[in-house]
Amino acid sequence: MQVLLVEDDNLLADAVVVALKRHNFAINRVSNGKDAMLVIDTTPPDIIILDLGLPDIDGIDLLHKFRARDFSNPVLILTARDSIEDKVKGLDAGADDYLPKPFDIDELLARLRAMERRLSKTPSATISLGNVTLNTSAHQLAVEGSEVELARREYMLLKALMESGNKIQTRESLENKLYSWGEEISSNAVEVHIHHLRKKLPAGFIQTVRGVGYIIKVPKSATSQ
C-alpha cells in the first residue's frame, strides 16, 4: 500500500513516516504542493495524507487540483483547523476522511486501514477481534477458526460494527449502511438482524448501549489488524 504524506513540518513528517513504516505501510513524503503534484502525475499513490497548512498552496486548493487530475484514491486530511466549516470544506473538496491535530497515531492507523480495506487491494483484508475474524474481500466470517454462514445484511452489519471497534454504531447509522435511500425498512429491522447475528457469535460480542446503539468492544490485549 503506497501512502503519500504531504506535510511541511519535518519533525512531524519524520515521526509519522517512522510509525507508518513500522506498521507496514510504504510511505513517501513531500513537503509542498508542487512536489505533491509531481508525484500524482508520475506515480499516483494509493492513499494521500494531506496537511492543509502548506507553504506554497492551501491544502484544500491542492485537493481540488488532485481531483481535477482524476486522482480518485482516498485522501485523508490532517489539520490543526478543527471548526465544522473547515471540516465541511475539506469533505466537500473531495477528502475521504478528516483527522484533527493533535491525533493519536493509533487513530491514524485505524483510518488508514479502513481506507485500505475499502480499496480491497490487499489479499488479506481481514478484521480480527478476539476469536472472531471477518475477511472483507471474501465476505467470510470465522468464529474460533470455523466458518460461519452470514446473510448479506448480517455481514454488512457485522462489518460496520467490527470496522469501528470500540465505537458505538447508532441504529440510524446502521440503517443507513444497510439500506439505500428510499428503501422500505421496518422499524425494528436492525434489532432483528442483530438478534440473528448474536446467535452466530460468542456471547456478549455485540453489546447494546441503551438508548444509543450497538458496540463491539476491542479486547484489551489485542489491536485490530
Next chain:
Amino acid sequence: MPSIRLFLTLTIIAIITLVNFLSSLRGYRQSMLEADILFNEQLLEYALLISATLPVLPDTVLNLNNSGTSFNPRLDNTPEFQNTLVFQVLDENRELVFNFNTNAAAALTSLDPGYNDINFDGYRWHTYTYLDLANQRWIITAQRYDIRYTLAERVVLESLFPIVIGIPIAGFIVWLLVGAGLRPVSRLANELKLKEASDLSPVELDATPRELKSLKDSTNELLTRLKASFEREKRFAADAAHELRTPISILKVQIHNLLEELQDKSVSAQQLKTGIDRMGHLVEQILDLNKTSPDLYMAQFEQLNLHELCKEVVSGSYEQFIKKNQQLELLGDKTLINGDRFAIATLLKNLLSNASKYTQEQGKIIVGVSKEVTGVQLKVIDNGPGIPIEDRERVLERFYRAGGVQHQNDQPGCGLGLAIVQHIVNLHHATMDLDDPESGTGLCVTITFKNPIKDN
C-alpha cells in the same frame, strides 16, 4: 474648574458687569461734564437776568432769603434746589449792596469777571462774576458743587438701575443657555455611561456639534483601538493553543514510536506519554474555553434534536467508558432545542468526560433528555462520589478542581471542563444546576434550556 456651566455663567456675568461698570463710569464722567456746562450757563444766565431785572440799587445791604420774603424765585421744584443759587450785587465802589440766599459780609469771590472756585461756609462753590458796565455794578452768582454732583449722580444712578436689576436675570438666562449648549456633552457622557463593559462599539450621536465631533471621534477611535487590542488578547490564547497542536502531534507520534522501539516497558516513557496526553488535553480545553467565551463566540443557532446529538456525542466518546468498564444509558426521545451544534456537542463531551473521570470503574452514567415545564432538561447523572455542597460553586471556576490538587481519583484534568460548560450554558441563556441524584451517591448535572421548540 468643577463645572463648565458654572464657570461660563460666572465669567459671562462678570464680563457683563465689568463692561457695564466701565460704560457707566464713562457715562458718569460725561454727565458731570454736561452738568458743569449746564450749570455754568445757568450761572451766567442768572447773572444776566439779575442785571436786567434789578435796576435800582438800594442804599442799605439787603439780605434776602428764600424763606419769608416776597422775593422767592422758584429755581426748581425740587427741595434740593431750593437755596442753591446764591447771588450778590456790588456797587461801583465795590460795596456789597445785595445778598440773595446768603449773609456773607463781603464779596464771595474776586471781582475779576469770569468763573472761579471758592470755599465758603464749609462748602465748595462755583462762582461767576459779571461786570454790569451799564449800571456800574458787579453781579456774582454762585452755586454749591455738591449739589451739582448730586444732580449728576442721580442721572447716572438712574441709568444704572436697569443694569443692576438686569444682571441676575441675565445670569439666569446665561445659565439656561449654557446648559442647553452643553447638552450634547451630557448626552455623550450618558451614552458612554450606559455602555456595557463588553460593548466597545463606537458611540453614535445624532447632530454632533462641531466642537464635540473631535471628542466623539477620538473617543470612538480609542474604543476601536481598545476593541482591537481586546480581540488580539483573546485571539492570542486561541492562536497560541492552535499553534501548539502541531508540536503536540509531533510529541504524540514520537512517544508512540519511542514506546514501540523500547524493548522492555519503560516507566519513564509511559509517564512521558501520560504527560504529553495531559498537555494535549489542556491545550484543547483552553481552545474550547476561548472559543466558547460568550463575548467571542459567533454562535450559529439552529434547531437541534438534543437527543440525536447526545447519541452522536456518546458514540463518539464512548471509549473512555469502555476503558473504565462503565455502563452508560441514554434516556428520552426526540427533543428539539435552539442551539449551536458545535457548542452543545462540546458541552456534552465535557459533561460525559467529567462523569466518566469522577466515577469509579463499573460505575453507571445516565444521560437523560426530557421536556419539563421549565424547558428542555438535559441531565447527566453518575453514581460516583459526587461533589460536596460547599465545593459546587467553585468547580465552575477555571482551573479549580474539587478536592484540591491531590485529586481523589487522581484523574488527569485541568479544571476547565465545567468552566467551558458554564460558557456554553450562558451562551444559550440556559441554567445549570449541580445536585445530588435522586438516589444513592453521585452527581446530577441538570441543564435547562428555556423556550423549547414545539415539536411538530
